[in-house]
């Protein structure tokens with residue numbers, strides 16, 4: 001009973017395509033915060049401030065002091081598949097930046113009231129652009145400091161089903177705070193601030209000592225019970241802090257793994273971590289760890305998931321063994337019953 005018109009194929013409009021893409025990448029306010037923070041990191045910022053109102057449903061504002069966007073590229077920055085980070089397919093296998101898909105700003109500006117202000121080093125004036133639900137206003141000049149400021153108001157204003165599914169302010173802010181934490185732990189050299197409804201939640205001064213940043217998040221009790229680990233295998237480096245077995249948790253929420261500066265989730269490496277602590281933490285308890293893997297980007301495919309939180313390693317067995325043996329050797333070499341002297 002289909003009419004001819006209904007069965008014919010047509011190209012979807014850019015607006016519909018962007019809304020579909022937004023559905024994949026932008027699930028909730030925290031996804032916006034993640035994407036914008038990663039852009040600020042990629043822009044080599046030294047200071048990033050995040051302001052949130054009402055769990056992000058009302059306002060998400062990120063201000064950085066990074067490289068900014070060239071005035072002629074402003075409109076391109078919110079086009080889909082437009083990026084300054086990769087140029088050809090080969091680059092996909094040597095990605096060193098957080099972003100490369102060129103989809104975040106297109107998606108976010110399609111489903112919100114979006115305003116961008118940016119000024120590059122050496123420019124006389126800044127440029128401002130507003131986009132309302134994908135409808136772009138002509139960019140104009142404005143006064144602003146060097147760097148980029150992005151405001152996202154009324155997220156999902158034109159996708160009411162998504163907006164209705166937002167949880168309470170506290171829940172949404174909890175997710176935002178977690179995304180902020182991941183970026184902050186991976187980048188202790190950045191001064192970072194997070195505020196909610198005008199109240200400062202985190203103010204993190206830049207430091208070159210990772211443990212100082214850990215201490216601001218988790219307190220000195222945990223910091224005094226951290227054990228430094230470090231290992232290398234054929235150019236792949238594993239390093240960071242693991243907690244004394246007495247500091248375990250009931251969930252995996254104290255486990256952070258970063259691959260080349262990006263927070264990732266990896267079942268196999270989580271398992272290796274658990275095995276490393278086998279017999280040292282009680283059944284049902286989870287160890288606490290903040291670990292970094294630095295490896296040649298050609299040995300990992302980060303283009304398997306839209307949010308890049310899951311990756312595919314060329315040889316995950318090697319990494320599994322590296323993680324397990326590093327922990328085992330460390331624990332064997334220590335007297336776990338004596339008071340720890342933390343290697344700072």
Ligand code: ADP
Pocket residue numbers: 035039040043064066067068069077078082083084085098099100101102103104105106147148
């Ligand atoms: P991607 O990060 O994958 O390149 P985005 O949609 O997140 O895609 O951003 C598009 C482009 O806009 C980036 O490639 C970058 O050139 C520019 N851009 C976005 N945010 C910033 C920022 N905070 N500072 C400087 N440039 C930015």
Ligand code: MG
Pocket residue numbers: 035038039098099100102104105
């Ligand atoms: Mg990006």
